[in-house]
Amino acid sequence: MGRGRRGQIAVIFTSRRTANDGVGYDRAAAQMEALAAAQPGFAGFESVRGADGVGITVSYWQDRESACAWRDHPEHSRIRQLGRDRWYRSYSITVAEVERAYDWTAP
Template sequence: MTRNRITPVEAYEPPYYAAVFTTVRTQGPSGYGETDARMEELVKDIPGYLGMDHTQTPGGLGIAVGYFRDADALTEWRTNAEHEHRVAQKRGQAQWYESCTPHVAKVERSHGFVRARDPRSPTAG
């Protein structure tokens, strides 16, 4: 059996920016998955984009954190030249979210570790 390994975004050398979005989803969000996948595809093309972590609880609470090298990269994403991000935001307000709260922070300290894995483990690799 193959398992997907969960890998968070690595710790980068500060300073950089984190855009944290906490959301509560509505029931039956039609088209959400496709739009979410498209937004992840678009943000990867932004110079200075570092990665994204996200999670969703069964009850509908979502947390997504996008990491950006500088404020210009974050601004580029927020104002996305293709305007698809703006369209997605409006659709989210109208259909997909009961609430959405964005937080933007400058990261001043960052560190991390990865536990060494036993290469003999059946889940290694």
């Protein structure tokens, strides 16, 4: 897990799941998390999914080139197509440069 730092690229993936093949989806999601973490320029991710099937995953990258290389990775492209065919009703992707990030934790 990671929080973006100034100048990093944040790729924000918001999706709405179908009810199809939950086991296959979970397996593919774990595979993509491990594969992304092994890519040059990977800086972390955060992910949540609600009971209604809406999910948000933010991956952080050191620079645009790293984020684009992840987008274009052959295995990521293959799983993305499976997602379109099986697991997602819809999704959107927003790419942004991190301007500021901070945390707070209750005492």
